[in-house]
Amino acid sequence: MSSAALQLGRTRAPGFFDILRATLAKDLRLEWRSKDAINSMLFFALLVVVIFSFSFDLSAEESRRIAGGLVWVALLFAAVVALNQTWARELRNQALDAFRVSPAPAESLFLAKATGNFVFVMILEALMAPLFVVFYNLRSVGPGYELAAASALGTWALVVNGTFFAAMSLRTRSREVMLPLLLFPISIPALLAMVTATTATLTGDGSPHLSLVFLAVYDLVFTIVGLFLFETVLQAE
Amino acid sequence: MKSTFSVFALITLALLSFGLYQALVAAPTEQTMGEVQRIFYYHVPSAWTAFLCFIANFAASIVYLARRNPKADAFALSTAEVGVVFCTIVLVTGPIWARPVWGIWWTWDARLTSTLVLWLIYVSYLVLRRYTSGGQSPVLASALAVFGFVDVIFVYMAIRWFRTQHPQPVVGGGANAGIDPHMLFALLVNFAAFAALASLVVWIRYRLERLRQQVEEAHALKAIAAGPPLRRAAR
Numbered sequence: 001m002s003s004a005a006l007q008l009g010r011t012r013a014p015g016f017f018d019i020l021r022a023t024l025a026k027d028l029r030l031e032w033r034s035k036d037a038i039n040s041m042l043f044f045a046l047l048v049v050v051i052f053s054f055s056f057d058l059s060a061e062e063s064r065r066i067a068g069g070l071v072w073v074a075l076l077f078a079a080v081v082a083l084n085q086t087w088a089r090e091l092r093n094q095a096l097d098a099f100r101v102s103p104a105p106a107e108s109l110f111l112a113k114a115t116g117n118f119v120f121v122m123i124l125e126a127l128m129a130p131l132f133v134v135f136y137n138l139r140s141v142g143p144g145y146e147l148a149a150a151s152a153l154g155t156w157a158l159v160v161n162g163t164f165f166a167a168m169s170l171r172t173r174s175r176e177v178m179l180p181l182l183l184f185p186i187s188i189p190a191l192l193a194m195v196t197a198t199t200a201t202l203t204g205d206g207s208p209h210l211s212l213v214f215l216a217v218y219d220l221v222f223t224i225v226g227l228f229l230f231e232t233v234l235q236a237e
Numbered sequence: 238m239k240s241t242f243s244v245f246a247l248i249t250l251a252l253l254s255f256g257l258y259q260a261l262v263a264a265p266t267e268q269t270m271g272e273v274q275r276i277f278y279y280h281v282p283s284a285w286t287a288f289l290c291f292i293a294n295f296a297a298s299i300v301y302l303a304r305r306n307p308k309a310d311a312f313a314l315s316t317a318e319v320g321v322v323f324c325t326i327v328l329v330t331g332p333i334w335a336r337p338v339w340g341i342w343w344t345w346d347a348r349l350t351s352t353l354v355l356w357l358i359y360v361s362y363l364v365l366r367r368y369t370s371g372g373q374s375p376v377l378a379s380a381l382a383v384f385g386f387v388d389v390i391f392v393y394m395a396i397r398w399f400r401t402q403h404p405q406p407v408v409g410g411g412a413n414a415g416i417d418p419h420m421l422f423a424l425l426v427n428f429a430a431f432a433a434l435a436s437l438v439v440w441i442r443y444r445l446e447r448l449r450q451q452v453e454e455a456h457a458l459k460a461i462a463a464g465p466p467l468r469r470a471a472r
Contacts, residue, residue, distance in 0.1 A: 161384075168377050172368040181364055182381065185357040186388045189395035196399045210398060218391055225387055229380045232302060236376035 016108045023112035030089070031120060037082040041124045045078035046131065053135055063136040068199030071132060072191060076158060079121050080180050083162040086113050087170045096170075099234075106231040114156075114163040114226075121155045141204030150201065150208060153215035154194035160219065161186055164226040168233050190218050242440065249437050252430035259423035267420075276334045277420075282428040283326040284352070286435045290320030291359065291386070293439075298382035301375055307450050310375035313382060315442035317362055319435050324356045347396045354392045358385040 014022070031037055052070050056062075063070075090096040099109060132138055140147060162183050169178035193215045197208035260278035267274035297313035300306065331349060332342040343349065362385060366378050416424070 164384075168365075168380065171373050171377060172365065173370070174368065178365070178368055181361050185354065185361045186384055188354050188357070189388065189391035192395045192399050214391075214395065214398065221387060221391075222384075225384060229302075229383060232376060233380050236373045237371075 013103065016105050019104045019108040020112045020115075023109055024115055027089075027112065027116040028119065031116070037085055037120050038123060038127075040085075041078040041082050041120065042127055044081050045074045045124060045128050048074040048077055049128070049131060049135055058136070060137040064138060064202055065199065067132065067136050067138055067202055068195045068197075070136070071128075071198060072154065072194050074128070075121065075125065075155075076184075076187070076191065078124060079117070079155075079158050079162060080183065082117060082120050082124075083159070083166045083183075084169075084176050084179055086117060086163060086166050091170070096234075106234045107227045109234075110163065110167070110226060110230040113167075114160050114223075117159040117163055118156055121159055122152070125151050125155065138202065140202050142201035142208070146201040146208050146212070147198065149212055150194060150197040150215070153212060153219055154190065154197070156219045157190035157194070157215055157222065158183075158187060160223050160226055161190075164230060164233070167230065171233075171236055190215060193218065245433070245440075246437055249430065249433040252426065252433050256423070256427040256430035259426050264420050264423040265417055270338050273334065273337050276330050278423050278427045279431075280327060280330040280334060281424060282431040283323045283330065285428055286431045287320045287323035287327060287355075289432060290316045290323060290435060290439070291355070291389070294320060294359075294362075294382055295386040298379035298386075301379045302383070307375070308447065310379070311443050311446035311450060312439075313375075313379060314366065314446055315439045317359055317366075317382070318442060319439050321356065321359050321363060322438075323431070323435060324352065324359065327352055328356060347393075351389075351392050351396050354396075355389055358388060358392075361385075 049070070052074070056066075058066070087096065090099070099106075162179070165182040165186070166179055169175045169182060172178045193211040197211035197215065200206040200208040200211070256278070260275055264275065264278065266272060267277075293316040294313050297309045297316060301309040301313060331352075335344070336342050362378060362381050365381055366374055369377055
């Protein structure tokens with residue numbers, strides 16, 4: 001093949017962001033039509049909330065104090081349900097194998113999947129927020145934008161590692177069990193920061209700024225590590 | 238090779254015996270805690286040794302990711318296993334020491350919590366290795382090792398900032414930190430002994446893992462050599 005033809009082929013090939021956009025659009029459309037991930041997460045989170053309120057009989061003051069923890073534990077468990085489905089969808093018809101042999105950059109697939117999961121979990125949070133307010137008589141003392149920042153940064157922390165470890169657990173035996181075993185230990189510092197930020201905003205004692213900065217750094221570092229190692233994990237044979 | 242190993246094993250044994258004598262007999266008894274403080278000579282060196290093992294695991298994992306050398310993977314696996322054992326010793330001796338001194342077995346303070354999370358991360362590494370097979374196992378495990386090691390830094394900072402009974406570090410811990418020179422000597426001897434013991438076990442484990450890799454490779458080669466008849470059988 002002449003270098004001109006190679007050049008031509010290269011200019012025609014879709015770039016990083018084309019693949020990201022196409023994968024993300026496909027995932028969002030699939031989810032919009034099936035609503036598999038959202039429905040299962042929503043029902044799961046609802047169950048966790050109900051079980052928590054049966055397990056602890058809380059006054060309004062107590063519930064405000066521990067709500068930050070409750071919210072994130074419910075979301076963490078619910079997110080695992082969606083994260084496990086992320087890659088399972090690509091196994092049908094060997095779509096993932098096709099992606100692996102294609103010259104498309106693996107990082108764009110990873111970012112697209114992480115962004116898709118981020119959108120799903122943020123939708124879940126938007127749907128769950130009124131339920132939490134009703135069930136636990138919550139009323140935030142701090143400003144709402146701090147809660148929004150904590151939820152966005154915290155969700156990305158869960159989802160970026162979750163997407164990575166879901167791809168990793170795909171290659172193991174009993175993959176559904178593996179994801180939480182890998183994800184939970186790594187997520188402990190992020191969980192601590194999310195809970196601290198959320199509780200500080202809800203109760204008004206202390207400022208959530210340090211935890212928000214911590215979460216932002218955590219997100220940045222693990223996004224970079226994930227992007228860096230994803231190709232290796234995807235191609236592991 | 239064999240003789241080096243025996244010499245090293247003898248040195249380790251001597252160090253361990255000398256360390257035992259230093260810790261139980263020679264070191265002065267601590268003023269407030271009394272004899273129970275002597276667990277310190279096992280608790281702290283185990284922690285340091287575990288950290289050394291995890292650092293070695295991280296370095297070996299990076300080398301494996303860059304070079305795909307099976308030796309690096311065997312070393313990473315051995316150091317992770319030995320590190321988890323020493324980390325377990327830390328987590329077991331800690332409460333035994335804490336009960337008579339603090340009056341409680343466990344408290345969710347910075348050092349205890351971070352050691353527990355560290356242990357959890359490396360146990361998940363070993364679980365991953367058990368649940369993967371063939372050539373995937375080293376690749377996935379080294380990727381997880383990188384995540385785990387980066388995470389440890391966040392664990393320490395998060396717990397220090399967001400959760401605030403453990404004493405300040407006595408060695409290199411600032412102006413008020415101090416330790417009797419004889420106690421420090423006993424501590425360092427035991428650290429040397431534990432580090433030597435860990436290296437010895439890593440060595441044995443590494444050789445075992447290399448043998449296992451070679452056996453697996455031989456089986457794979459044999460299977461390739463016996464390829465055509467197998468394919469006929471499949472048809």
